[in-house]
Amino acid sequence: MTTKAKAAIIGPGNIGTDLLMKCQRSDFIExxxxxxxxxxxxxxxxxxxxxxTTTEGVDGLVAGFSADPVDFVFDxxxxxxxxENSRKVTAxxxxxxxxTPAAIGPFCIPPVNLQELLDRGPTQNVNMVTCGGQATxxxxxxxxxxxxxxxxxxxxxxxxxxxxxxxxxxxxxxxRTTSSAIEKIGGADxxxxxxxxxxxxPPLVMRDxxxxxxxxxxxxxxxxxxxxxxxxxxxxxxxxxRLKNAPIIDxxxxxxxxxxxxxxxxxxxYAGNLDIMTAAGLRTAEMMAQxxxxxxxxL
Amino acid sequence: MNFEGRxxxxxxxxxxxxxxxxxxxxxxxxxxxxxGALDAAGVPLIEVTHxxxxxxxxxxxxxxxxxxxxxxRAVVERVEHSAISALLLPGIGTVDHLRMAxxxxxxxxxxxxxxxxxxxxxxxxxxxxxxxxxxVGFLMMAHMVSEDALVEQALLMESYGANCIxxxxxxxxxxxxxxxxxxxxxxxxxxxxxxxxxxxxxxxAMGVANSLAAIAAGANRIDGSAAGLGAGAGNTPLxxxxxxxxxxGAVTGIDIFKLADAAExxxxxxxxxxxxxxxxxxxxxxxxxxxxxxxxxxxxxxxxGVPSHEILxxxxxxxxxxxxxxxxxxxxxxxxxxxx
Numbered sequence: 054m055t056t057k058a059k060a061a062i063i064g065p066g067n068i069g070t071d072l073l074m075k076c077q078r079s080d081f082i083e084x085x086x087x088x089x090x091x092x093x094x095x096x097x098x099x100x101x102x103x104x105x106t107t108t109e110g111v112d113g114l115v116a117g118f119s120a121d122p123v124d125f126v127f128d129x130x131x132x133x134x135x136x137e138n139s140r141k142v143t144a145x146x147x148x149x150x151x152x153t154p155a156a157i158g159p160f161c162i163p164p165v166n167l168q169e170l171l172d173r174g175p176t177q178n179v180n181m182v183t184c185g186g187q188a189t190x191x192x193x194x195x196x197x198x199x200x201x202x203x204x205x206x207x208x209x210x211x212x213x214x215x216x217x218x219x220x221x222x223x224x225x226x227x228x229r230t231t232s233s234a235i236e237k238i239g240g241a242d243x244x245x246x247x248x249x250x251x252x253x254x255p256p257l258v259m260r261d262x263x264x265x266x267x268x269x270x271x272x273x274x275x276x277x278x279x280x281x282x283x284x285x286x287x288x289x290x291x292x293x294x295r296l297k298n299a300p301i302i303d304x305x306x307x308x309x310x311x312x313x314x315x316x317x318x319x320x321x322x323y324a325g326n327l328d329i330m331t332a333a334g335l336r337t338a339e340m341m342a343q344x345x346x347x348x349x350x351x352l
Numbered sequence: 353m354n355f356e357g358r359x360x361x362x363x364x365x366x367x368x369x370x371x372x373x374x375x376x377x378x379x380x381x382x383x384x385x386x387x388g389a390l391d392a393a394g395v396p397l398i399e400v401t402h403x404x405x406x407x408x409x410x411x412x413x414x415x416x417x418x419x420x421x422x423x424x425r426a427v428v429e430r431v432e433h434s435a436i437s438a439l440l441l442p443g444i445g446t447v448d449h450l451r452m453a454x455x456x457x458x459x460x461x462x463x464x465x466x467x468x469x470x471x472x473x474x475x476x477x478x479x480x481x482x483x484x485x486x487x488v489g490f491l492m493m494a495h496m497v498s499e500d501a502l503v504e505q506a507l508l509m510e511s512y513g514a515n516c517i518x519x520x521x522x523x524x525x526x527x528x529x530x531x532x533x534x535x536x537x538x539x540x541x542x543x544x545x546x547x548x549x550x551x552x553x554x555x556x557a558m559g560v561a562n563s564l565a566a567i568a569a570g571a572n573r574i575d576g577s578a579a580g581l582g583a584g585a586g587n588t589p590l591x592x593x594x595x596x597x598x599x600x601g602a603v604t605g606i607d608i609f610k611l612a613d614a615a616e617x618x619x620x621x622x623x624x625x626x627x628x629x630x631x632x633x634x635x636x637x638x639x640x641x642x643x644x645x646x647x648x649x650x651x652x653x654x655x656x657g658v659p660s661h662e663i664l665x666x667x668x669x670x671x672x673x674x675x676x677x678x679x680x681x682x683x684x685x686x687x688x689x690x691x692x
Contacts, residue, residue, distance in 0.1 A: 206411045208678045213469060224472045225446040245410055248443040252468040253671035262678035264411040298682060306411065310682055 058342035059122070061086030061114055061147070063138055064129035065095025065106075067217065067320055068152060072127055072331040073099060074318035081339040086123060088114045111138045118145050124345075125150055125338045129331075131219035132156075132226050139178050148341060149178040150334050153219070154230040156180045160238050162187060163336045164286035165194040171344050179337060182234040183227050184326035185209035185246055185261065187333045188294075192263040192309045193239030195283035199275045201268040203305075205241035207231065208264075210249045212256035215324035224248065241265065259313040259325035260297075267305050276300070276307060284311075290336040291329050292316065353568050356601035361573045363397040363549070364390050364590055366619050367427070368439055370581035371403035372644040373627050376416035382622050383423055384430045389614035390578060391431040394606045395590070397460060399437045399575075400427045403583065403644060404675070405464065406438055406453055407445030412678050413644075420449065424456035435459040439490070442472045444675065447479050454483050463509070464490035464520070466673045467497050470505035474512045481513030488549065488573075489514035492674050495525040495640055499537040506538055516547035516573060521562065522674055524555025524584055524637040528565035539570035549573030552588040554580060555637025557629055559588030560596055567602070579615035581623065584643030585633035591615050635661040639668035648677050652684035662687065 058081060062069045065087050076084035087099030087106045100106045105121050107113025114126070126142045127150045128135050135155035142149050151158060158178030161167055170176055181187065189207035196202055209231075220227055228246050235244025251257055280300065287294045293314030300309040315321070315328025367383050383400065390398055400423050402408030402416050409415050416423075420438070428436050437460035438453040450461060461480040463473045473489060480487040489509025494502055506517040519534045531550060538548045550566035552559040552575065563574045576593045580586030591614075594606045632646050641664050649660035649667075666683050667676070 204411075208412050208675075210676060210679075216472075218471070221469075221471045222474060224442045225448075225475060228443070228446050247410065247412060247675070249673065249675040250443065250466065250469050250472065251671070251673050251676070252466065260679070262412065266411065298685065301681065301685075308411075308681070310678070 057081055057083040058124040058338070058345070059083055059085045060125040060127060060338060061088055061123045062127045062129060063088040063111060063114070065089040065093055065099060066129065068327055068331060069127070069129040070095050070098060071319040071327065072129060072335060073102070075331055075335050079335060079339060081342045082125065082335060085121060086114055111141050115141050115145065123147050124342065127334055127338070128153055132223060143177040148176060150338055151178060151180040152330055152334050154183050154226040156182070156230050156233070160234045161337050162190045162194070162234070162238050163290065163333050163340070164191050164283060166238050167337055167340055171340060181330055181334050181337070182238070183231045184211070184330050185227065185248060186231045186234045187329045188259065188261045188311065188313050188326065189263045190234055190239045191283045191287050192280060192311065193235055193241055193265060195279045196265040196267065196276055196307055197240030199279045200272060202241040202265045203268050204243045204245070204266040205235050205239055206245040206247070206264045207235065208247045208249060208262040209326065210251055210257070210260045211326045212259070212323050213250050213252035214256050215259070215320070215326055216250055256321070256323040258323045261311050261313065263309040263311070265307040267307060271302050271305065271307050273302050280309060290332045291325070293322070293325060294329070353564065354601060355567060355597065358567065358602045359572065360567060360597055360602045360604050361396055362590060362594060362604050362606060363399065363437065363573060363575045364395045365399055365575050365577040365587045366579065366581040368399035368401050368403060369583055369587050370577055371416065372583035372647065373581060373586070374622065374624060375647060376402055376414045378417060378622060380418045380422055380426045384426050386578070386614065386618045387427045387434070388430050389618040390611070391434040393610035393614050395434055395611065396605060397437055398427070398431070398434050399439060399462070400424055401438045405441045405445050406449035421452055421456060424453055424458060428457035437462055439464055440476055441465070441675065442476055447476055450476055450479055454485060458485070460486040460488060462488040462490045462518070463514070464492055467491045467494045467502055467505060470508040473509060477509060477512035477514050486516070487514050488516040488518060490518045490520055490551070492520045492522045493642065494519045494534060495521060495523060495530060499534045502534055503537050503541045506542060510542055510546055514546070516549055517542060518549040518551055518573070519566070520551040521553060522642050523640045524553030524558070524643060525640040526562055527558065528561050531562045531565040532569045535566045535569035535571050547572055549575065551575040553582065553637070553643045554585040554588060554629065555633045555643065557585070560593055563588050563593055564596070578611065579619035579623070580627050581619050582627065582643070584636045584646055585629040586627040632660050632664060635664045639665050641668040642672065642674045644674070645677060645680060648680040652680050656684040656688040658684045658687040658691070
């Protein structure tokens, strides 16, 4: 009885292609457009899979939209071009799921605040923060929902091969956007984000350390239970999300470390940092689509 | 070797790299006092920041006794002749920190990346150059790649606007031939007016020897630290370096005796324990691990009962890079669980 919501993907690179592969398994989202700026391998692959493609960028999507409309547009390009993409796409009435660190729309970390975003009503643009944010903010929130966190800091260590030029050209965007989301979504009074890039071969699986400084003495039992519950939530869309330690509790410091292994759809498994972005983006679209469907059927 | 008439810029590290053995607790007053002594000795360039550079204040690396801004303003105010530099590691610090440092009167910005990751430095090098600052690309852990791979990364930094490129031996692992090969190729492939520098650690007691090899191969900026105060077994001892260079005929503009006084009377008294070639430091240099891991490994030893040098060896085995301090506690816990 359900018809899948349609989606376009802007950016046929590694992220866009991985997202496409995840969409193909989705019960709620069907990718119907792949948008690029040249006849790349990613565009060709999408065409082979039967998607509409354009090499005219977002304008190509706009031109073909009335004949072949979509409900969602995933932007897997860069923060530099996202603003224009978003303006053009939202004018058509589609919802933009922003995988760049542009952060025009509200931040979305699915297990933490997606429900709240859905309850707020239709959204034109949601921002998926950063890979480091998706991997760590659920843990910050897991602590801050137990007791006040005065300061939270995350260190994301990622394989060099998993860091694309978009991130490299503007690594400060990563730092700023993640720090801001640690505060706004993670619930810490102050946030800080650090990214370390390691070129070792074979490439290392994404690893994150989350340090929370609590205001009161940490309630170890409640914090552990909250973390375990949150890990389970993240595992619903990223099965390779694993807690690596107890966590460590030392005075007012709670230190959690996690490892994020991807599904290996198109991206290699070590690139859990990219997988968690595409998985979180798709999960957001799926939840929105489900909500729209249920609100339609209840009318 | 004869360096007759060669002009060499010696760059002091004790107020930045020296923050590591001090757990970033050098006070503003101590910094001002030491900077004054270095200035009086004619040290042309002094680096000041958190040990991990601008924005390094963190749970992961340690919170400093004062903010970067407080240190920089106080030291810039104090010195008469010396210029002040600041280090910035993209991924830790941002262009906002860079602007702040420039506003404080910093004249040199050193943008540091792991030796294979230079392309994360574009925005910071661009900005530093646009602000008219002396802009250095600082390629860390340079022992982990060949000279050819290092040069490719150096060319990127040069293309972004760096007017000086450093070969940085963060682990104190290199031997003189390693330095010669890297510096010679940098000199050959970079523009003729791009300066080349070398930053050593004394973990195998090669600081001075390696720096001499660098100069012989064409480097003209050399990092050292008064009394050697720096991570691991410390940096190249600056006063020894200056004395050796003077005997070899090079021009540094430094008064050896005044520098020795600065080291002895101003830097040595602030040391928590002597910076020396300890077993841990030896392992850093022998196995090739990032020098500032040392104290983290010691603290993990105290907490988890695992030998610090074993932790450092494991960090080297896992091919860790600068900034991965957070892995040390995890490794210590794993090792402790295995021995139980």
